[in-house]
Amino acid sequence: MKISSRIDGSIRGAILSSRQSSLSSPPSSLSRSYQSHSNGGTLPRRFFCGSSIPSSLCERKAKTPLRPKVLSHPNPRRTTSLRSTSFFRSSFPSVCQNHTATAEAPQDPTPLPPTQYNKTELLSLVDLQNAGTVEEHLNYYKDPYMRGYAPADGPNVIISNRKDDIEFPSLSQVQPVDQEQQQILSDLRRAITSRLRRPGTVRLDTIYHIYQQLPEPRMSHLPAKLRHGLLRVLGRPSKRTPKSMLRYFAVVADVKNSGLPLIQGEWNAAIAYAARYVGWSTDAETESALGLWREMEREAGIRGNEVTFNILFDVASKSGNFALAEMIYQEMEARGYPYNRYHYVSLIHFFGLKHDTDGLRAAYRDMVEAGEMVDTVVLNCVVAGLLRSGEEDAAERVYERMRASSPRGNAMPQRTYATNKMITQALMMFAKVGRQHPDMVRQLQFGAPMAPDLQTYRLLINHYGVKLGDLAKVAQYLDEMKFFQVELHGSIFLALFKSFAHHGGGYGGAAWSEQRLDSIWHALLQALDEGVTGLTIETWLAGWILKAFKKCSTEQRVLEAYEALEARWDLDPADRTFMMDFLHKLLERDAMAVTVHKR
Template sequence: MCLSTPSTASNIVSKVASRQVFSFLYPADFFTALHPHSRRNRHRAPLQMVSATAPQLEAWFIESLASAGQCQKHNPKILQPTTFFPSQRPDVAIKRRQVHNVIFSRPKSTRDAKPGGEDSVQEPNLTKEELMDLVDQYDGESLTDQLPLLEMPNLYQPNDGPHVTVSDRPEDEWPPPNYTWPADAETKIKLAELEAAVKQKDLCLDAEDLYQLYRTLPRPRAPYLPAKLRHTFLRHLYTVERKDETSMLRYLSVVDDMKTGGIPLTTMEWNSAISFAARYVNRSTDVEVEAALHMFREMEHVAGVKASGVTFNILFDVACKAGKFTLAGMIYKEMAARGFEFDRFHHVSLIQYHGLMGNGDGARAAYKILVESDEIVDTVVLNAMISALVGAGEATAAENIYERMKRIHMSRDSDAPLQPRNFLAKRRIARVLINMAKISRLDPTKRDQFQNKSIIAPDIQTYRILINYFTIQVGDLNKTVKLMDEMKWFNVPIHGALFLSLFKGFYLHGGIRYTHWVETRLESVWQAYIFAIDNDIGDLYISQWMVAWILKAFAKCSGKARTAAVWAEIKTKWQPNEMELEFVMDCLRPLMEGPDAAEKKHNWLLGSRV
């Protein structure tokens, strides 16, 4: 039935607070060959919400599942409509963002010039045995051979009892699924404009532009949209490259309008809402876990929409990333109890789970299950293994995977495809790989053919994992330089996260004599960063975290005077909001009030103690 249901988002969201690549790495004229792009500033502010303890979250999940067991059809409850956000919530100004990448020029034949001077090797067939060899295995008794570490789901579950349905015919629902409010002449014009915009085939159309067209409709807006237009419009809103506060609020506000009007959501639309609530920040915490569980409970027990395997994979992912491993295990077991079939997303999540647990053998076991399940191994899968092994303290094994990825790609034809940069293309490839795995299970003879067509080459995520490890954890600047030099062989664009790792590395390892993290190199990195910002190059931006680590790096390596000069220069290029400025000033104040690194160096040279 289609009923107006209350939103739990008032519990989730109470308010929104305004929360030359380096001269020693690449040639100085590297940037001049690139086309300028628009720069974007990111404004990130955490959602304010009362978080629950781990036992409370687990109890909440158990309670939700217990309720589901009592009512397998999850009949919706008749409740008064409320809204996701308070009626007096001010409009959130959402800046238009564009994604631009830097393109390295790639040699016509990668065989002619390979990083590290590797010799040409024969192209592997990438059979299951060779795929297993991509990941270092150990001789003797190993947990990898004691599979499964987590029991795989039984796909043939017993019948869970009789289900009583009053009526499931569309004509018996009220309002009918395709019912729309009558619109006046002005509203019809606005609806036509919105429909023309969403019918564009290019999903890269700015979601903010579509949202502003939608907001021109009279309140409550959503009931005026025909069903097909409504679903297409929501698809544009949840198809975003990066989930953040603005995209989350944009999507949930439309969902809120639909719920106020008693308009049902599809399973995919519910999953997108849960994903936004869980993944709008880079680092998940109790807040995001609780938000996702609230949304999951509302989906099943209020709206009457049964969760899918995708739903549980989202919940499993956010629980793992928030460190709630007991809860993650419970979610995994519930998924198994419902008989969901695992696909590549679930296998990759399981690899990441063991990596976060620091269990290298567990990650190998999960990888082995993936290979034996006839899933296609590609860069995404191997990146998950690299991340997991780094997290388990097995950096050498992780680096070995990276070297094998390079060899496999270099052994192929010179025009062998690389990972696309466009996120829509990546989504399409992921769906294709899932379908290939399904076909391989029906026709095993095609599996090797599909595997040899998969893309196995380092991408930006590969380098982010490795550079973050060698820069921050190890402090090996030479290794970082080598990795960044090899990026150009795989057309990997420079990324803001790499600069962030470098500035953080200078703060952690700089200010000490006889190291590579010296002041002159910090200046080179700084000049390269500013050059890139001024010329709108790549996926680069100025954010509060970037500024904080820049100031910390200069305070550690150069002293207070240079730190103050750098801060003055940043202020001419960055317009922070009040919250961002307060955050930076809280970081800057102790740096300027503490000991001066420049004076300490001077005193050391004079032979006096510091």
């Protein structure tokens, strides 16, 4: 660091002012220099430079002489010799050495040994009482509220994960209730038990309505076992919707406001709701799921398990954030969680979304080599990835092998949410037994269903109908649905009407003609009137029906279809208003186009 000449002179003058020499000392090189300076001469540079001072401080410009005030005084008061002081001996043991001048040797060239301090003595040099930490002071400057009107810190609430706290309150610790509230608790307990044993007997709306009849705070009246049962049934709906998501998070808010902890399964259910309450995941759902995961691990202190990472991987891949999905899997592997059936299926789906069919095949091979059972769900995931990547021939070969696994067309039992859960658990148990007894793998695999199901035909009809417009292929798969006795579902009708809306109209002999649309329309009305299970009129289906008639027929047929749907649907007031606005916009669009054409 360079020091200016003026600052350098002030430093030297300040040093010498405290250790001033006396005129009574015998004349020496120091006193002679002083006398020369008093008579108007200039002091040599070496006068102020010792060997312990860097030479860069001794070199000064000639036009800026060093003139300390203390040496300009004619009569110094101190009488001690400057050379005899210990300060001078320790600070200036020798004179500056350079190439143009020589210096007089000092009387005592040996310097005093430096003082050594230990850590305690160094700390005692400065009063450190109430100093705090560096982080506290940095936070003080970073946070403006800490320097002003911020509230006091604390109390810091920590959610306990101990068994005693999780099982709090017990039956003896809940708040006492009267006769009416006791009846409400009994009804709630009976409804939860029935839902857990037979999922189709009690609706979740009924359970939530009974829970809301309790006085605030509601959680103080529920024992721990009943609280966990309530969260369990609300976290496992047959289909996650925005309504069920809001209902579950309302109960979670009651739990957190009461200071009660959530267990790992309840956190996973919350993350699954945040990620999958809509049909198509976006970055918003991914961010919500990651935020809950962060709260789960950092604030609640509960580490995620393999189920947590599978949910996060699924929402990241479906939203198109493949880099995040890969990071999530790397974190799962770093924590040592083994792959299971869910992870392999998600990995196959991941490569299908990336249109990487080689990676898809590699993931399927790893799943088989790991001893996992292969069933219709796994093969449907493979078919979906191949169709999405444009390999229709490979997808049809997989479908033919699925169809060959059940040549007689035996009727498959209807797959529901509960049966799907039970089948998945059974297949995971088969895989565990097969890894322990490899000779039983073939027999266990024989028990896994591999025949095409509703999801298989939904994939095929959506691809060949909506995307390609191949009516012959769609008719073939509809006939094979009858052969395998797969019941019609609303998703099949939705795919058919979307196909007519995309490819219908045109000349009289077109494949997607109005006559074929009428046959599909009458089949839908007949199924609705007969009360086919799993078939209801939702806003999506009604909208595509109106679009199909708008594309293939006249406005009069659109109005007739709307009246027929209105007589059969069961929509809430908001959805009815939405459908009415949708109809007006659909008809006004054509009217505006006609007006522009006439102009």
